[in-house]
Amino acid sequence: MKRLGKYTLKFENPPEIIAHAGCAGKKEGEGPLGGDFDKVFEDAMMGQSSWEKAESFLQRETLKTAIEKSGLKNDDINFVFSGDLLNQCAASAYGMRELHIPYLGQYGACSTMAQTIIMASVFCESGAANYAAAITSSHFCTAERQFRNPIDYGGQRPPSAQWTVTGSGAAIITQSHKSENSPKIAVTHATVGRITDFEITDANNMGAAMAPAAAETISDFLRDTKSSPDEFDCILTGDLGLVGSELLIEILKKNNIDISKVHRDCGVLIYNAEEQDVHAGGSGCGCSGSVLCSHVLSNMKSGKINRVLFVGTGSLQSTTSIQQGESIPGVAHAVLIESI
Amino acid sequence: MKRLGKYTLKFENPPEIIAHAGCAGKKEGEGPLGGDFDKVFEDAMMGQSSWEKAESFLQRETLKTAIEKSGLKNDDINFVFSGDLLNQCAASAYGMRELHIPYLGQYGACSTMAQTIIMASVFCESGAANYAAAITSSHFCTAERQFRNPIDYGGQRPPSAQWTVTGSGAAIITQSHKSENSPKIAVTHATVGRITDFEITDANNMGAAMAPAAAETISDFLRDTKSSPDEFDCILTGDLGLVGSELLIEILKKNNIDISKVHRDCGVLIYNAEEQDVHAGGSGCGCSGSVLCSHVLSNMKSGKINRVLFVGTGSLQSTTSIQQGESIPGVAHAVLIESI
Numbered sequence: 001m002k003r004l005g006k007y008t009l010k011f012e013n014p015p016e017i018i019a020h021a022g023c024a025g026k027k028e029g030e031g032p033l034g035g036d037f038d039k040v041f042e043d044a045m046m047g048q049s050s051w052e053k054a055e056s057f058l059q060r061e062t063l064k065t066a067i068e069k070s071g072l073k074n075d076d077i078n079f080v081f082s083g084d085l086l087n088q089c090a091a092s093a094y095g096m097r098e099l100h101i102p103y104l105g106q107y108g109a110c111s112t113m114a115q116t117i118i119m120a121s122v123f124c125e126s127g128a129a130n131y132a133a134a135i136t137s138s139h140f141c142t143a144e145r146q147f148r149n150p151i152d153y154g155g156q157r158p159p160s161a162q163w164t165v166t167g168s169g170a171a172i173i174t175q176s177h178k179s180e181n182s183p184k185i186a187v188t189h190a191t192v193g194r195i196t197d198f199e200i201t202d203a204n205n206m207g208a209a210m211a212p213a214a215a216e217t218i219s220d221f222l223r224d225t226k227s228s229p230d231e232f233d234c235i236l237t238g239d240l241g242l243v244g245s246e247l248l249i250e251i252l253k254k255n256n257i258d259i260s261k262v263h264r265d266c267g268v269l270i271y272n273a274e275e276q277d278v279h280a281g282g283s284g285c286g287c288s289g290s291v292l293c294s295h296v297l298s299n300m301k302s303g304k305i306n307r308v309l310f311v312g313t314g315s316l317q318s319t320t321s322i323q324q325g326e327s328i329p330g331v332a333h334a335v336l337i338e339s340i
Numbered sequence: 341m342k343r344l345g346k347y348t349l350k351f352e353n354p355p356e357i358i359a360h361a362g363c364a365g366k367k368e369g370e371g372p373l374g375g376d377f378d379k380v381f382e383d384a385m386m387g388q389s390s391w392e393k394a395e396s397f398l399q400r401e402t403l404k405t406a407i408e409k410s411g412l413k414n415d416d417i418n419f420v421f422s423g424d425l426l427n428q429c430a431a432s433a434y435g436m437r438e439l440h441i442p443y444l445g446q447y448g449a450c451s452t453m454a455q456t457i458i459m460a461s462v463f464c465e466s467g468a469a470n471y472a473a474a475i476t477s478s479h480f481c482t483a484e485r486q487f488r489n490p491i492d493y494g495g496q497r498p499p500s501a502q503w504t505v506t507g508s509g510a511a512i513i514t515q516s517h518k519s520e521n522s523p524k525i526a527v528t529h530a531t532v533g534r535i536t537d538f539e540i541t542d543a544n545n546m547g548a549a550m551a552p553a554a555a556e557t558i559s560d561f562l563r564d565t566k567s568s569p570d571e572f573d574c575i576l577t578g579d580l581g582l583v584g585s586e587l588l589i590e591i592l593k594k595n596n597i598d599i600s601k602v603h604r605d606c607g608v609l610i611y612n613a614e615e616q617d618v619h620a621g622g623s624g625c626g627c628s629g630s631v632l633c634s635h636v637l638s639n640m641k642s643g644k645i646n647r648v649l650f651v652g653t654g655s656l657q658s659t660t661s662i663q664q665g666e667s668i669p670g671v672a673h674a675v676l677i678e679s680i
Contacts, residue, residue, distance in 0.1 A: 001466050001467040001468050002467065003418070003467070003468070003470070007442060009468050049664075050664050052660055052664060053664070053666075078343070079532060083447070085428075086658065086660070087427040087428070087658045087659070088425070088447065088449065088657065088658040089656075090657070090658040090661050093669050093671075094656075094661060094666065094669065096535060097537055100534045100535075101534060102347060102532035102533060102534055103532070103534060103671055104446070104455060104458075104532060104673075105446065105455075106444070107428065107429045107445035107446065107447045108444070108445055109428065115444060118444075119444075119459075122462060122466060122468050123462060125466065126341050126462055126466030126468075127341040127342065127343070128341050128462050146660075192419060192442035192443070192444060193442060193443070194440045194442055194443060195436060195437045195440075195443050197437055316428065316429075316430070316434075317428065317430070317433075318427045318428040318430040319427070320392055320426070320427065320430065320486075321392065321428075321430050321434060324389075324392060324393070326393075326434065329433050329434065329437045331433075331443055
């Protein structure tokens with residue numbers, strides 16, 4: 001591994017994503033990416049006795065699907081890096097409990113999918129792991145009642161509010177020499193973000209809290225790798241939604257970086273925002289997880305796109321910190337995924 | 341890096357712990373290790389407007405102290421791996437916010453200090469980082485009101501209950517060749533644990549939930565490294581408390597492993613259990629963090645002890661999962677710290 005510039009890692013033997021799976025709920029299944037998910041669960045309870053247990057089930061099913069697609073067994077996976085939005089990352093702990101894979105819980109809010117991929121990649125390239133799994137989940141019902149209101153309260157949502165995705169994404173990563181695939185989908189670079197805080201205090205406007213973090217990490221990455229936005233098929237944020245995406249493009253333009261032609265956002269892609277009444281789009285670490293690990297990686301596999309800069313964006317507040325008048329810290333981590 | 345046996349990593353160029361700091365609250369300052377902490381804060385509020393802000397302050401002060409002792413600047417640290425017990429790891433996010441160090445949030449409950457050391461070590465040995473920081477915190481008042489009861493409720497505590505430590509520990513880790521220190525305190529091996537669940541449902545008996553995880557990880561480590569307990573100056577768990585420690589020794593004895601002579605537990609060491617009325621001892625990821633990064637590493641530095649197998653133990657429940665009748669999953673991660 002090599003450090004490039006101040007903040008970026010270059011994987012000299014780029015770890016390969018050998019399998020991936022994205023699963024989602026009913027509403028996501030009805031959205032524009034519905035056909036791309038490996039599984040769509042029509043019932044929010046997924047046969048479990050609580051939404052929280054359903055989210056754990058969803059995460060486990062998604063990882064199982066990815067492992068199955070990889071041709072490996074649970075026992076072959078040396079580490080699972082897993083995260084979610086629930087207090088004490090409980091969806092991950094209970095979701096991964098029965099799999100008996102060495103477990104390292106990650107918390108980066110909605111940036112977690114990028115974080116888990118970075119962890120799995122560093123562990124694979126360094127030889128710490130032969131195979132590692134990166135996985136995240138979120139569930140509309142568990143997030144809504146934990147962070148906002150009881151589901152049946154039916155409060156008004158402002159236009160900047162995002163809709164927590166019921167979804168999960170999993171990727172199985174390995175050392176590059178462990179597979180003979182060619183071309184391979186590989187993680188070639190990573191930039192870990194610093195926490196930024198632009199003193200946004202409105203928990204219904206997380207896009208605005210995360211956009212400055214995304215702008216900083218994208219700037220860091222482009223500077224460190226001496227590259228420009230037009231070198232990528234897509235700069236994919238997850239999840240700024242409509243409000244945050246506009247802000248991101250605006251902030252970067254002020255720094256003479258124009259990503260408008262190649263920018264996409266997982267929170268915007270996953271729903272038909274107007275028809276599906278989701279206001280500013282999707283959010284939750286299952287949003288970028290499920291979109292990346294189904295739609296995006298499938299398009300890379302089929303050769304439709306070849307270079308994706310995936311930028312996971314997270315807002316790190318808790319309900320307690322907001323109630324205490326704190327502002328919302330944002331963070332963003334970038335991974336460059338390439339067909340090589 | 342090399343994989344040893346099924347679960348253990350051997351660092352061929354062992355990352356060095358170049359500096360460490362442990363800070364704590366008043367009660368911990370009055371305990372048997374009081375003289376070893378870098379700073380003791382007499383006031384639980386630490387000059388902040390809430391206990392949560394105090395915990396963030398404590399974590400930040402502890403990391404600042406460790407960085408200062410290392411002779412580095414914030415800007416030299418490539419990554420900070422940080423974790424705590426608060427919902428959404430908020431003590432870490434707000435604690436690390438102003439430091440502008442690339443941030444990767446970790447959640448392993450009370451096993452987090454071992455987890456962050458493993459992360460920092462893998463990142464350093466692989467060349468991903470020149471310098472990385474590992475840090476955890478907990479605070480009695482934030483944990484008590486989040487997990488149990490309002491502080492002023494004054495409920496009865498059963499004998500198996502542990503007392504959440506107000507404390508924080510930080511270690512600064514680097515690639516072995518970056519320093520000329522000799523002897524060095526280095527991280528030579530690590531074993532990441534799987535989630536175990538022995539169907540304990542009593543959140544006031546976390547020691548019992550974590551002991552089987554600790555037993556499994558210690559067994560994995562000893563088998564993978566072909567070593568026996570008497571080769572270590574100390575097998576240090578954090579934090580099983582009195583109840584969990586007894587259980588751990590009992591479980592391992594059934595597997596013909598006797599650690600009774602070398603076993604210590606951070607939760608037992610930090611208080612005079614009877615005099616200080618803490619029942620089964622201390623807990624919280626600031627317990628093992630502050631004990632390891634003050635008392636234990638200082639004793640290694642002065643040559644009193646040379647080989648410590650530190651086993652962080654975490655119970656991964658949330659209040660919601662317990663209310664829903666779930667049992668408590670446990671996890672334990674081991675790092676072998678040696679003077680070499």
